[in-house]
Amino acid sequence: MSAASYVQSVLATLKQRDPNQPEFFEAASTLLNTITPVFEKHPEYVKANILGRLVEPERVIQFAVPWQDDQGNIQINRGFRVQFNSAIGPYKGGLRLHPSVNLSIVKFLGFEQIFKNSLTTLPIGGAKGGADFNPKGKSDAEVMRFCQSFMTELSKYIGPDLDVPAGDIGVGAREIGYLYGQYKRLKGAQRGVLTGKGLSYGGSLARTEATGYGLIYYTDELLKANEETLAGKRAVISGAGNVAIHAAEKAEALGVKVLTVSDSNGYVVDENGVDVAAVKQIKEVERGRIKTYAERVAGAKYHKGSVWDADLKFDLALPCATQNEIDGEQAARLKAAGVIAVAEGANMPSDPDAIAAYADAGILYGPAKAANAGGVAVSALEMGQNSRRESDSFKKVDSQLHEIMQHIFKASADAADEYGVTGNYEAGANIAGFLKVADAMYAQGM
């Protein structure tokens, strides 16, 4: 069987088995369609049906999460953990709390995580989880009761050498604290079972900043390799959560003017450069909406809708909110807006038409699994610190993060060169991430 027909047959089986999982199919087909050349060089992977095995999660756990709201009503949410692949280490990946969470979304995230984690060079397999619970508007006590119920079930399937969850959308320091507290109550203190923990109970310095900072370190490499620099550029950032805030902070520290931040209702434009301290106060302290920024910061303007429809001139597009936030039409307008590079802080924020539009327009494209790998990389460093019973300094962790992001860019660029697609950093990241996992799966037999 030719490499191309092998890949297409795996995709056809996937579609037939899970016709109602569009996000998962999008993630799988986007990756598989770029790694076909690998199977021309490695027919042994076809014979061992590495791809067929890779697209099927090793274990899928779905469970009921009953909890009591402040009025005494019993609420039920649906919890998930998809333990996708453990070829190179214990399952690792975040938990998302958002009303949109379903099996397709958790599978797409878990699938992406396999290759992202491989790119970090650290020994971690791929997983993701979450629930269709909406933390917005809930009291701290409600969030705590939800997290305790969620962990009561999840605790049966995780452990420091088995599966190590962390945060994602809707899961920050508060939620990780409640989750860890309940795990400890049930199983005893095992710090390595979660990452993104508070600093007072085993968290790593720089984990909070890692995804956003890592995105900017990656973008720096992407620009330097193409005879460009960060300093003096204008950036549009979407989202106003953990990733967006720390991407904006590092970008501004390196001389970029960040024009926007957003949430799911709208976006603010601040031509003076976004005031990151004000965003932190609104989003992290007050848990408010981004509209408030325009009410507080002179000169800033609030608009409803998507920031990718804004009429702005800028150089860098840094989507840091959610999947499929940029479609083909929005992407097609980026060239005229002056954009030279898109680097993804969110997971799968560009839909397939958008990715095609970047290529047509000659826009540099840094895909999520490479560009946002800094968060999980520092999570793996946190696991190492927990095993050693030590805490590394911010400077040390930040410098390890920087080196990892430089390595990820280089490994992606080198793989693209080796497989004849120079400058295609998406294909390069997919190939480099895949090869390590495939090699480990092949070595370990069936």
Ligand SMILES: NC(=O)C1=CN([C@@H]2O[C@H](COP(=O)(O)OP(=O)(O)OC[C@H]3O[C@@H](n4cnc5c(N)ncnc54)[C@H](OP(=O)(O)O)[C@@H]3O)[C@@H](O)[C@H]2O)C=CC1
């Ligand atoms: N945290 C981490 O370490 C990592 C996160 N990521 C990815 O980065 C992205 C952001 O995560 P993170 O910052 O942690 O999450 P947060 O929960 O901290 O923030 C999410 C932000 O995205 C916005 N958002 C969510 N859904 C939508 C939507 N449908 N349309 C527009 N905006 C939306 C939220 O706005 P609103 O308040 O209105 O919902 C909020 O501003 C996700 O794709 C996540 O998977 C990737 C790697 C690591």
Ligand SMILES: O=C(O)CCC(=O)C(=O)O
């Ligand atoms: O830190 C982690 O383990 C998970 C980070 C994450 O969920 C992601 O990379 O998308």
